[in-house]
Amino acid sequence: MRGGVAVLRWLLALSLTATGSAALAQACPATNPEAIALLEAFARRAEAVSYEGVLTLQRGNSLRMMSLRHGVADARVSEDLTLLSGQEARIVRGEHPLDCEHPGHRLLRLAVAPEQGACGLAGHYRISTAPGERVAGRHAVRLLLQPRDLYRYGYVFELDRESAVLLKGTILGAGGRPLEQFQFASVSVGADADADAERPPAAVIHQAAHPHPALPREDGDSGLRWAPGWLPAGFVATDAAGVHSVHRSYTDGMATFSVFVESLGEALRPGEGVVREGSTVSYTRGLTLGTAPVLVTVLGEIPVNTARMVADAVRQVR
Incomplete structure (x- = not known):
């Protein structure tokens, strides 16, 4: 961490996750407590921070540019993703309760992941940290998740040192080959983010649904059990x-x-x-x-x- 404020925030994140991380380290000796604490900080804190910026998404030979706004107000989260290149399109997710927890969130928060056993996510990924890059003018810390089997991909995350916001993410295939990567070219975090900024018009707007995870979906009948x-x-x-x-x-x-x-x-x-x-x-x-x-x-x-x-x-x- 660089700067006193960043150090204090990092120590706060460690204090909030120390109990879960210590228990996990005892159950899974191969885990890295610092990396586990960083992952938990990412899972707990990043969603609660407002940010906006312009990012690129690279998938094979395809490169797209997008604007993303993630706003937090009155304990609710809203998101707005707009394509800036190619087809005019926009995805909007609004009024998502900040305390709404889906199965993926529970698994990511390792201290409360009974579905995966004592090791949680670390039972299926080797989780470690490394010095990070400077992304969109912000200093980052690197979080690596290497698969322990052949059934899933690996991940490299560059997390903002101050807010734990994900600044850059890479998905790795066999042999560490990059399959997909996104990163912010410019980003404003916290008080600097303009939640009320005017969004550009789009020819296609998709309102993302938010079904309750405990309720059955009504998405058609296959006719089979x-x-x-x-x-x-x-x-x-x-x-x-x-x-x-x-x-x-x-x-x-x-x-x-x-x-x-x-x-x-x-x-x-x-x-x-x-x-x-x-x-x-x-x-x-x-x-x-x-x-x-x-x-x-x-x-x-x-x-x-x-x-x-x-x-x-x-x-x-x-």
Whole structure:
């Protein structure tokens, strides 16, 4: 940390997470207590800070520029993401309660992650820190999450030293190959962020939904009772999908993927389809559940072999 204020804030973050980090270090000797404390500070503090700026998103040969506003007022969070290059489009998420906690948040906060066992997220990622870069004129600390198996990707985060806001993020594939990266080119944090700034108009505006994680989704009826017969260790359901739901989503606290099951009139010929963009894969294949032909699609930020194994394991249940 540089500067007295930053040191005080970092010590405060450590004091808030010391109990959970110490217990985790005892249960998982290979973990780094400093890295765990930083991850918990990121999970607890970054959401509660207002910030706005211009960022770039690199996915393969595609480069996009966007403006992002993350505002916090009256214990509620609102977000506005606008594309500045290519198609005019905008995503708006408003009135999200600051204390609303989803399964991914619980898994990220390691001290309260019973779904993953004693080691929490550290049971599936080697978590460490390193000297950070200077991003958008702000000094950062680097947080690294290296997968302990072949079923998930690695992550490198550059977190603002003062606020824990994520300034730059990289998703790494096999051999440490960058698959996707975003970073702020300019950013204002806290009191410097202009929450009331005028947003540019957009041809397409999407209002992001906020379903309650404990309530079943009404997203269609597959006509079948089904479930994935295998999931990578550490992944849990993100919400209470109905037994006949067309799709279900899962997270390990970092990565998220969804499984879609669609009934077909007749069976497909053997084969599979794969589409990849950056870290996101869409894997599709035909299966027969009982006597019913179905199309199974796995979509999310996981390696293609993981998606294939999840799709192959979909089973009909009674």
